[in-house]
Amino acid sequence: MVTAVPTADAGAQPGSAPPTKRGIELIMLAFAAIVVTTALVLVELNQPHGVTRSVLYDGAAYLALFGAAHIAVRWFAPYADPLILPCVALLNGLGLVMIHRLDLAGEAAAASVGDPVPTGNLPHQIAWTTLGLGMFVAVLVLVRDHRMLARYGYTCGLVGLAALALPGLLPGAISEVNGSKIWLRVGGLTIQPGEFAKILIMIFVAAFLVTKRDLFTTAGRKVLGMELPRARDLAPLLAAWGISLGVLVIEKDLGTSLLFFGIVLVLIYVATERVAWLVIGLIFFLGGATVSDMLFRHVQRRVTAWINPFSDYDGAGYQMAQSLFGLGTGGVFGTGLGAGRPDLVPEAHTDYITAAIGEELGFVGLAAVLFTYLLVVMRGMRTALTVRDTFGKLLAAGLAFAIGLEVFIVVGGVTKLIPLTGLTAPFLAYGGSSLLANYILVALLLRISHAARSPAASAAPRKPVAPLAEARTEMVQRP
Amino acid sequence: MNTPLRRVALAVMGMIVLLLANATYIQVVNADTYRTDPRNRRVLLDEYSRQRGEIIAGGLPVASSVETSGQLRFLRKYLDGPMYAPVTGYYSLRYGAGGMENAMDSVLNGSDGRLFVRRLSDLVTGREPSGGSVELTINPAVQRVAYDQLTRRGYTGAVVAIKPSTGEILAMASTPSYDPNQLSSHDGAQQESAWNADTSPKREIPLTNRAVAAIYPPGSTFKLVVTAAALEADKATPETPLTAAAALQLENTTTLLHNFADQPCGPGATVTLKTALVRSCNAAFAQLAATVGEADLRKQAQLLGIGQQDLAIPIPVTPSTLGAIPDVAALEQSGIGQRDVALSPLQNAMIAATIANGGVRMKPQLVRNILAPDLSVLDQTAPEQVGVAMSRFTADQIRDLMVAAENSYRNDGKIRGVTIAAKTGTAEHGADPKNTPPHGWYVAFAPADNPQVAIAVLVENGGDRNLEATGGSLAAPIGRAVIGAALQGAR
Numbered sequence: 001m002v003t004a005v006p007t008a009d010a011g012a013q014p015g016s017a018p019p020t021k022r023g024i025e026l027i028m029l030a031f032a033a034i035v036v037t038t039a040l041v042l043v044e045l046n047q048p049h050g051v052t053r054s055v056l057y058d059g060a061a062y063l064a065l066f067g068a069a070h071i072a073v074r075w076f077a078p079y080a081d082p083l084i085l086p087c088v089a090l091l092n093g094l095g096l097v098m099i100h101r102l103d104l105a106g107e108a109a110a111a112s113v114g115d116p117v118p119t120g121n122l123p124h125q126i127a128w129t130t131l132g133l134g135m136f137v138a139v140l141v142l143v144r145d146h147r148m149l150a151r152y153g154y155t156c157g158l159v160g161l162a163a164l165a166l167p168g169l170l171p172g173a174i175s176e177v178n179g180s181k182i183w184l185r186v187g188g189l190t191i192q193p194g195e196f197a198k199i200l201i202m203i204f205v206a207a208f209l210v211t212k213r214d215l216f217t218t219a220g221r222k223v224l225g226m227e228l229p230r231a232r233d234l235a236p237l238l239a240a241w242g243i244s245l246g247v248l249v250i251e252k253d254l255g256t257s258l259l260f261f262g263i264v265l266v267l268i269y270v271a272t273e274r275v276a277w278l279v280i281g282l283i284f285f286l287g288g289a290t291v292s293d294m295l296f297r298h299v300q301r302r303v304t305a306w307i308n309p310f311s312d313y314d315g316a317g318y319q320m321a322q323s324l325f326g327l328g329t330g331g332v333f334g335t336g337l338g339a340g341r342p343d344l345v346p347e348a349h350t351d352y353i354t355a356a357i358g359e360e361l362g363f364v365g366l367a368a369v370l371f372t373y374l375l376v377v378m379r380g381m382r383t384a385l386t387v388r389d390t391f392g393k394l395l396a397a398g399l400a401f402a403i404g405l406e407v408f409i410v411v412g413g414v415t416k417l418i419p420l421t422g423l424t425a426p427f428l429a430y431g432g433s434s435l436l437a438n439y440i441l442v443a444l445l446l447r448i449s450h451a452a453r454s455p456a457a458s459a460a461p462r463k464p465v466a467p468l469a470e471a472r473t474e475m476v477q478r479p
Numbered sequence: 480m481n482t483p484l485r486r487v488a489l490a491v492m493g494m495i496v497l498l499l500a501n502a503t504y505i506q507v508v509n510a511d512t513y514r515t516d517p518r519n520r521r522v523l524l525d526e527y528s529r530q531r532g533e534i535i536a537g538g539l540p541v542a543s544s545v546e547t548s549g550q551l552r553f554l555r556k557y558l559d560g561p562m563y564a565p566v567t568g569y570y571s572l573r574y575g576a577g578g579m580e581n582a583m584d585s586v587l588n589g590s591d592g593r594l595f596v597r598r599l600s601d602l603v604t605g606r607e608p609s610g611g612s613v614e615l616t617i618n619p620a621v622q623r624v625a626y627d628q629l630t631r632r633g634y635t636g637a638v639v640a641i642k643p644s645t646g647e648i649l650a651m652a653s654t655p656s657y658d659p660n661q662l663s664s665h666d667g668a669q670q671e672s673a674w675n676a677d678t679s680p681k682r683e684i685p686l687t688n689r690a691v692a693a694i695y696p697p698g699s700t701f702k703l704v705v706t707a708a709a710l711e712a713d714k715a716t717p718e719t720p721l722t723a724a725a726a727l728q729l730e731n732t733t734t735l736l737h738n739f740a741d742q743p744c745g746p747g748a749t750v751t752l753k754t755a756l757v758r759s760c761n762a763a764f765a766q767l768a769a770t771v772g773e774a775d776l777r778k779q780a781q782l783l784g785i786g787q788q789d790l791a792i793p794i795p796v797t798p799s800t801l802g803a804i805p806d807v808a809a810l811e812q813s814g815i816g817q818r819d820v821a822l823s824p825l826q827n828a829m830i831a832a833t834i835a836n837g838g839v840r841m842k843p844q845l846v847r848n849i850l851a852p853d854l855s856v857l858d859q860t861a862p863e864q865v866g867v868a869m870s871r872f873t874a875d876q877i878r879d880l881m882v883a884a885e886n887s888y889r890n891d892g893k894i895r896g897v898t899i900a901a902k903t904g905t906a907e908h909g910a911d912p913k914n915t916p917p918h919g920w921y922v923a924f925a926p927a928d929n930p931q932v933a934i935a936v937l938v939e940n941g942g943d944r945n946l947e948a949t950g951g952s953l954a955a956p957i958g959r960a961v962i963g964a965a966l967q968g969a970r
Contacts, residue, residue, distance in 0.1 A: 266487055269487070270483045273483050324505060325514075325519040327506050328512065328513020328514045341520070341521045366506070367502070370498055381484060385484050390480065393480055397487060400491075404491035407498075408495070412498060416501070
């Protein structure tokens with residue numbers, strides 16, 4: 001690996017400093033650009049008008065955009081993980097190609113019935129990508145040390161909670177789209193504050209757990225070889241559970257609810273190293289899920305459409321059935337980019353973009369996308385393992401796990417493994433809020449990984465600032 | 480904290496593995512179920528993106544696909560749509576396909592095995608894949624006359640013309656017809672309104688192909704089958720005496736079976752079988768049927784193709800039937816082609832063709848050649864002999880009877896210098912047969928000494944003549960015109 005690094009990196013401080021591996025990042029970015037451009041060429045080839053040279057400019061613009069992000073990483077986080085940004089760029093690029101492809105299908109459909117040609121989603125998504133990369137750079141510039149975020153833990157928590165709750169409290173005219181109250185319509189823009197709340201709440205939970213870790217490790221009764229926490233220490237978990245249920249009931253957003261609870265649970269588990277929390281969390285989850293399925297119509301509808309989409313083919317099951325038809329038609333190798341009919345699946349560019357990929361790129365393409373996500377998550381987990389401060393560990397684990405869980409919920413929903421929940425695939429799917437939030441998330445992850453691999457940090461390790469942790473709370477003697 | 484971190488990483492890997500396993504189940508194991516689900520429009524849309532092969536009759540593309548600028552790339556166009564509709568069928572996005580479009584779909588859409596090599600070379604050379612073409616046995620001139628003759632007087636009916644020596648179908652018309660161009664339209668509303676009109680139960684349904692998909696009581700044309708059975712079983716000769724009475728009391732009943740117009744068949748007590756067939760005397764043939772017996776009648780009917788369940792030309796043909804014959808009275812009624820006897824016009828044409836071919840039954844065919852997209856011949860339909868339905872001697876005897884019968888008929892549209900062998904039929908039907916206009920039949924072949932064409936004409940419900948209608952007045956002129964057209968082409 002080291003030999004692949006250009007001399008500019010390794011040669012600066014021969015021997016002593018570890019390589020930054022920025023060269024690898026650049027090569028991988030160029031590789032992503034080639035893959036994405038090829039994908040675009042394939043889409044165009046399968047259109048009646050054929051390929052034009054503009055495809056090359058698109059590819060160059062894409063490389064320039066991510067090249068800028070790469071330069072920012074070089075300057076502000078030179079020791080950051082070299083694989084995360086290329087993976088994200090690949091997913092984002094593939095998403096852009098797919099959205100472009102669906103735009104073309106929409107244009108063709110409109111042309112065939114004589115409707116005016118619709119404005120596509122691609123220009124918006126390109127704008128959001130640019131903005132997202134801007135945010136990415138801004139986070140790298142502004143957050144020079146991730147530990148400073150811990151200081152704003154409670155602020156983040158409060159703002160995050162407010163952002164999460166806001167759409168639910170506002171009238172539906174402002175916040176409701178397709179039955180879910182998770183939006184903010186401001187002017188011409190629609191924002192999903194929940195996407196940002198996800199990160200803010202992770203920062204809070206990580207900071208909170210660092211200071212209150214002992215609380216959670218305090219032993220309670222021992223049952224079946226597991227040390228259960230004391231009942232009163234359950235309060236934070238109960239709060240998370242309650243908020244999740246609130247999101248589910250008031251905002252009718254299964255996905256965010258599940259994602260939020262899953263992240264908090266995993267962070268508690270990582271912080272305390274006690275499986276008991278997972279077991280308790282799972283019991284809470286199962287209880288909440290069962291009760292929701294019994295009480296709420298929107299949950300029941302999703303579950304019915306999941307168990308047998310063909311029983312209500314013309315109604316609730318239609319989208320799921322179309323997705324399955326698309327995936328089945330795609331088969332192992334897919335119909336080829338631009339040669340399938342992913343536009344037959346409603347909302348193919350957002351919730352069902354992975355179905356579109358599964359149809360046109362086949363199982364092989366879907367697997368490649370899943371492995372790319374897995375690579376991002378694993379690099380994130382690696383960061384969590386290597387970073388030295390507890391807050392960094394928890395935050396990195398949370399950020400990485402959030403991507404993994406979100407992918408599981410989205411792709412599982414689209415492929416009928418679990419009920420559909422209405423989250424979107426990070427970086428792939430159309431949606432500004434999701435894109436912005438996920439670029440912020442990745443910037444934080446890179447910031448932490450820079451700290452983990454930076455030789456400067458190892459030379460002068462700073463104790464995490466956790467004054468409250470020093471003030472020991474009382475220990476309870478076991479009876 | 481590193482142990483739980485590793486476990487969480489493992490858990491995420493597990494989740495991705497679960498997703499992959501599930502995707503394998505959907506995209507590999509169950510892929511075909513989803514792909515071929517009739518509600519999956521992808522396969523159909525894909526078909527519309529390829530050039531479908533042509534259906535060709537006499538060198539003319541009667542069905543072909545033309546490129547459009549719309550979302551569905553190719554539009555199916557039909558030449559003389561209503562005239563050829565019973566043959567070509569239709570090709571509709573919403574309503575599927577019918578006729579040859581359906582029966583030869585795998586060739587037309589290019590998935591047929593015979594086009595495999597071609598597909599492979601398409602893949603390698605990057606040539607746009609397209610379907611194979613089907614060349615029909617239909618003779619456009621004969622088809623046109625058949626269609627015009629039926630529509631001229633607004634008849635509901637069918638005409639089938641077969642070349643006796645090969646089984647090639649020269650014409651297959653059914654009226655009222657429909658325009659398949661409207662069903663193949665890419666305009667959903669037009670498709671729907673055309674479909675509703677074409678399948679409307681309020682009038683004669685245009686979409687029904689009366690030539691092969693409907694069966695009718697054959698009336699007196701069935702006397703050919705009874706005669707063949709009697710001659711083959713040595714239970715009669717053309718000179719065998721039969722009752723000349725105007726009516727026959729059915730065995731063990733008080734019901735009288737009358738001759739046409741209640742006329743006696745001859746001046747004496749008996750007439751010969753020959754006279755009985757020429758004059759089409761019902762009482763005489765009821766008696767003959769009883770003499771032949773059910774077993775021999777069924778055997779002869781089966782040899783002529785009646786009751787065959789899987790006949791496809793390759794458009795599936797509704798099986799003709801003798802129905803149940805529980806007693807002698809039923810046998811007597813069946814002997815004059817009434818009761819539960821029901822034949823398709825194609826079946827009746829096949830009977831005439833078999834007699835014309837010296838008793839050798841040929842499989843009726845609509846496909847002459849299967850062509851590659853470049854119109855090179857991929858597969859040729861060879862004439863197929865199904866079996867010997869009767870001896871040449873019997874066939875020649877029946878031919879002579881039919882020539883005599885034709886000579887006794889009215890002179891509507893007879894062709895100078897051509898000897899036709901024919902039999903008419905006027906079949907009662909319905910709940911109140913005496914007050915329901917009858918179906919008129921005419922089966923024939925010509926020239927009698929060297930048959931080039933065998934035909935069956937059916938006109939439903941008395942055509943334009945109501946209760947007065949007979950096969951001779953309604954169907955015979957049409958049949959002779961079709962024969963004329965066919966012989967013109969044959970010369």
